Amino acid sequence: MSFSPPTTVLIIGSGVFGLSTAEALSRRPSFASTTITVVDRGSGGGEGDENDFPARDAASIDSSRIIRADYADSAYAALADEAQTFWRGTTKPADRCSDEDYIGGGGRYTESGLIVVADGSDTVDADRCSGKTQKNGMYYVRESWANVQALAAQDPSLGPKLHELSDAEAIRAAVGTGGTTGDWGYLNAASGWADAAASMAWLLHRVQATGRVRFVRGKVASLEAKNDRVVGVCLENGQTLTADLTVVATGAWTESLVAGDLGENRSLTGTLTATGQVIGYVPLVSDDEHAKVASMPVVLNLTTGLFVIPPAKDSRELKVARHAYGYINPSKEAGPSTPFTHLDDPDLAIPVEGAADLRRALRQMVPLPGLADRPFTRTRICWYTDTPTGDFLVDYHPDMQGLFVATGGSGHAFKFLPVIGDKVVDCVEGQRPEAFAEKWAWRTAAAADKGAPSWSTVVTEDGSRGDRPGRLLREELAKEEVA
Numbered sequence: 001m002s003f004s005p006p007t008t009v010l011i012i013g014s015g016v017f018g019l020s021t022a023e024a025l026s027r028r029p030s031f032a033s034t035t036i037t038v039v040d041r042g043s044g045g046g047e048g049d050e051n052d053f054p055a056r057d058a059a060s061i062d063s064s065r066i067i068r069a070d071y072a073d074s075a076y077a078a079l080a081d082e083a084q085t086f087w088r089g090t091t092k093p094a095d096r097c098s099d100e101d102y103i104g105g106g107g108r109y110t111e112s113g114l115i116v117v118a119d120g121s122d123t124v125d126a127d128r129c130s131g132k133t134q135k136n137g138m139y140y141v142r143e144s145w146a147n148v149q150a151l152a153a154q155d156p157s158l159g160p161k162l163h164e165l166s167d168a169e170a171i172r173a174a175v176g177t178g179g180t181t182g183d184w185g186y187l188n189a190a191s192g193w194a195d196a197a198a199s200m201a202w203l204l205h206r207v208q209a210t211g212r213v214r215f216v217r218g219k220v221a222s223l224e225a226k227n228d229r230v231v232g233v234c235l236e237n238g239q240t241l242t243a244d245l246t247v248v249a250t251g252a253w254t255e256s257l258v259a260g261d262l263g264e265n266r267s268l269t270g271t272l273t274a275t276g277q278v279i280g281y282v283p284l285v286s287d288d289e290h291a292k293v294a295s296m297p298v299v300l301n302l303t304t305g306l307f308v309i310p311p312a313k314d315s316r317e318l319k320v321a322r323h324a325y326g327y328i329n330p331s332k333e334a335g336p337s338t339p340f341t342h343l344d345d346p347d348l349a350i351p352v353e354g355a356a357d358l359r360r361a362l363r364q365m366v367p368l369p370g371l372a373d374r375p376f377t378r379t380r381i382c383w384y385t386d387t388p389t390g391d392f393l394v395d396y397h398p399d400m401q402g403l404f405v406a407t408g409g410s411g412h413a414f415k416f417l418p419v420i421g422d423k424v425v426d427c428v429e430g431q432r433p434e435a436f437a438e439k440w441a442w443r444t445a446a447a448a449d450k451g452a453p454s455w456s457t458v459v460t461e462d463g464s465r466g467d468r469p470g471r472l473l474r475e476e477l478a479k480e481e482v483a
């Protein structure tokens with residue numbers, strides 16, 4: 001069927017998925033006559049506060065996010081490889097007159113290198129009860145190594161940047177701080193990290209400059225439906241926004257929004273869930289200490305999920321975090337797992353066990369005197385939108401017309417910021433990229449477990465997650481206050 005562009009598009013959420021979709025729509029000729037609106041709940045600041053798009057507790061906002069093509073899945077490896085050309089500004093070099101002309105300019109992208117390692121064996125773990133096999137960290141790293149080798153076969157400049165690290169001592173030499181982690185892995189000197197908040201601000205200014213997109217601050221209280229068609233939204237302040245096509249890009253808040261509105265059979269139950277992840281920032285107390293960590297690569301252990309990202313030149317904080325199954329936070333009456341952030345409680349600290357794990361990472365990876373025991377300058381619980389396979393969800397709702405969902409970042413979507421908007425709009429036009437035809441499709445099978453809340457059935461099993469599933473945020477927070 002041929003595609004007819006809608007007259008009005010309303011995008012809810014201005015994180016990676018929402019903002020990049022708005023940007024792609026504003027450029028695409030087929031949407032030249034379409035009115036585009038983005039609404040975000042914002043951060044609670046004053047009128048015109050730029051911190052509203054996206055909100056400061058959005059997953060897309062932080063000091064840093066890893067930019068890597070190091071994926072166990074070859075489709076994501078190829079897409080990330082494409083995204084990296086934008087981060088480096090090599091996509092259209094002629095268009096690159098100044099640092100402001102490309103997303104990775106002006107220090108927004110740093111190619112520090114990435115060490116990716118795992119512990120133990122490269123066989124998959126077997127679940128003895130069910131007989132199912134389960135991917136593990138070493139599986140992920142081995143597959144990822146194979147995929148970057150395949151990319152290097154097509155790009156001769158990549159090969160010399162890949163170095164196998166065959167044991168703990170080789171890993172120690174590559175880390176460069178005296179620390180080590182993992183049994184086997186590799187260094188990819190062509191990976192790095194981006195200043196997430198600065199990159200989002202850069203993209204926001206680009207979108208605003210087109211004059212094509214109207215930005216509205218407001219929390220969507222409900223989707224407005226007429227029979228089997230979503231016709232817009234109602235905001236908490238009572239205002240309604242109507243649209244031919246409503247794109248839900250509300251990240252970890254998606255399930256609570258869609259579930260609440262469309263009823264159990266039309267919700268996202270079994271498809272995605274919100275999981276909270278711990279981050280800590282450690283102060284760097286001397287120039288010498290800063291110099292030692294500023295020159296290290298990103299270090300990521302996919303068995304423990306623990307990782308360290310080096311600081312920017314002018315930052316005096318080292319970031320340590322955990323890519324884990326995460327905390328779930330079921331809302332009242334066992335409803336969906338719902339984000340609970342520093343905007344809900346400015347005094348929110350991370351649970352004791354999470355803080356202890358972050359300190360374990362520092363002891364292993366950055367064993368500089370006193371660093372691992374220093375009080376954190378700040379901590380954060382940041383929310384993933386997890387799907388069972390770690391795939392994104394970019395599709396029309398199967399039952400409700402006029403409703404499209406672009407989310408399911410599963411803790412790894414940031415790097416795709418320069419390219420994901422175009423792919424989302426391709427899907428809106430019914431042209432889903434072949435490599436993602438099934439991966440990004442609405443998964444009705446997952447909803448088979450009727451009545452069971454998502455947080456009990458959705459566990460991301462792509463092999464990359466540390467710790468264990470099923471930790472309840474409120475139980476963990478109650479255990480003890482953390483410094």
Ligand SMILES: Cc1cc2nc3c(=O)[nH]c(=O)nc-3n(C[C@H](O)[C@H](O)[C@H](O)COP(=O)(O)OP(=O)(O)OC[C@H]3O[C@@H](n4cnc5c(N)ncnc54)[C@H](O)[C@@H]3O)c2cc1C
Pocket residue numbers: 012013014015016017018039040041042054055057058059060061064065066067218219220221249250251252253254257277278279321382383384385406407408409410411412413414415416
């Ligand atoms: C701790 C952490 C580390 C990560 N590390 C990496 C990494 O190293 N590399 C990488 O590539 N990716 C990483 N990711 C993943 C990446 O950041 C996310 O996949 C991506 O940012 C998700 O974008 P989003 O648009 O789905 O959601 P978000 O950025 O969370 O945006 C959702 C927006 O929707 C708005 N919203 C929600 N509800 C409503 C409502 N009812 N009304 C109006 N607005 C609403 C929110 O205010 C928010 O602004 C990490 C994520 C986290 C949390």
